[in-house]
Amino acid sequence: MKKLFILNCLLVFFSCQNFGQLKMLGDLPNSLKEVSGNEYIQNSNAIWILEDGGNSSDIYRISSKGKILHELDVDAKNKDWEDLTSDEFGNLYIGDFGNNYSKRKKLKILKINKNHLDKEDAKVQEMEFEYEDQKKYPPKKKDRYFDAESFFYFNNHFYIFTKSRVKNKYGKTSLYRVPSTPGKHKAKLIGKFDNGKKESSWITSADISDDGKKVVLLSQKNILIFTNFTGDNFFSGSVKKIPLTHKSQKEGICFKGDNTLLITDERAGGEGGNLYEYSLK
Numbered sequence: 001m002k003k004l005f006i007l008n009c010l011l012v013f014f015s016c017q018n019f020g021q022l023k024m025l026g027d028l029p030n031s032l033k034e035v036s037g038n039e040y041i042q043n044s045n046a047i048w049i050l051e052d053g054g055n056s057s058d059i060y061r062i063s064s065k066g067k068i069l070h071e072l073d074v075d076a077k078n079k080d081w082e083d084l085t086s087d088e089f090g091n092l093y094i095g096d097f098g099n100n101y102s103k104r105k106k107l108k109i110l111k112i113n114k115n116h117l118d119k120e121d122a123k124v125q126e127m128e129f130e131y132e133d134q135k136k137y138p139p140k141k142k143d144r145y146f147d148a149e150s151f152f153y154f155n156n157h158f159y160i161f162t163k164s165r166v167k168n169k170y171g172k173t174s175l176y177r178v179p180s181t182p183g184k185h186k187a188k189l190i191g192k193f194d195n196g197k198k199e200s201s202w203i204t205s206a207d208i209s210d211d212g213k214k215v216v217l218l219s220q221k222n223i224l225i226f227t228n229f230t231g232d233n234f235f236s237g238s239v240k241k242i243p244l245t246h247k248s249q250k251e252g253i254c255f256k257g258d259n260t261l262l263i264t265d266e267r268a269g270g271e272g273g274n275l276y277e278y279s280l281k
Contacts, residue, residue, distance in 0.1 A: 020245030022263060022276040026066030032273070035264045036149065038252035039084035039092065042210055046117070047275075049252065049264060053080030053098050061117075066275040073121040076110050082149040083205055083252070085158070087180070090114035093158070094124070095151045102146040102165065103138035105130060109151075109158055109178070129178045129185040142166060145174060149251070150206035150217065156180050159232065160187060161206045161217060169194075171201025173217070175235060191235040195219055205253040207261075208234075214280070216261060218253040220244070223261070225280070248272040 028035060028049075036052040050059045057078045061070040080098025087093070094110040109127045116122035134146050144165040150173075151160040157177050164172040172194050176187035195201040200221040208215050215234040217224040222243050229237035244250070248271045252264035259280040267273030 019274075019276060021242070022244075022246055022278055025064055025262075025275045025277050028062070028066045028264065028267070028273045028275060029068055030267070030273070032060070033267050034251075035266060035273070036081065036251045037083035037095070037205060038254050038262060038264045038275075039086050039207075040254050040256045040262055041086045041090055041092065042088075042257075044090060047262065048084055048092060050081050050084055050094065051078070052082065052251075052266075053078055059084070059092075059094070059112075062275070064275075070118070072112075072117065072119070074110070074112065074124060075121060076124045076126070079108075080104075083151050084254075085152045085207070087153045090117075092117060093153060093180075095148070095158075095160070097129075097148045097151075097160065099147045100165065101138050102134070102144040105137055107148075109180075125182060127178070127180070127182055127185065129187045131176060131189070132186045133189055145172065149202075149204045152207050152215075153180060154208050154212065154232070157232070159190075159206070159208075159234070161203050163202050163204070168197045170199050171195030171197060171203075171219070173203040175233075177232060191233045193217075193224075193235045193239075195224065196221070204251045207254045209255045209258045211258050214255075214258065216253055216255070218250055218263065220247070220250055223253070223278070248274075 034052040038049045047062050057074045059072050060068050082098045083095040085093050091114045092112045096108040110124040112122050147163040160176045162174045174192050175190040178187045205218040215226040225240040226234045248265040250265040261278040263276040265272035
């Protein structure tokens, strides 16, 4: 009887909350305060999430309701993990490229083989890169465009979207391409986009649809959908901006199929810490 009462209270609580266009799927565990990225591995029904730098070197497979199903201990330091992506084979990649002051020289992408995802711990294969147009570490404050929280895998490359730390130019993001092969690489600049001046314009996550025809970028204020682009210059086509009426620190976005998005936000000030769904149809 007590459990039924608690369940009813929770249903009333969530039904009274307004998530705008987003459909609330579930509340993430309270132990996860800074969920900074997510990824849905196609053909597996597996949703993976990670926490930002300063937290444990673990990643988590969760249910569609946000409950932890499996915890994987990754054999690498969580220097500043920001996002997750996967390839067509089901391998998972961690973007260890958080760079608040644009002074890191060893930016990394960590590969976890798909065969290790169901184990208790996993070794990683490291790929290192630096931006081809960064000359100083750190650059002057007016040139600090080399932080990043967003990337995805596509056609044997990673595509990284930077996060600006320049005042009144926070929405500026640069698109870079990095080979998905072991070694040290120069990230090649492909294009740039401006999402606005305020901190709510920061680009915090990105993904590409299964069919390769849609790219989404996430910020606290909106979802950006790019289509009709040429090659891998995803900024060359059309862009649709979807304002988000629900305000929270949204940090993760990924496709589930071609028309469904999964979104996560950090838990802060009594808000967030949830898993949401958004339909593009």
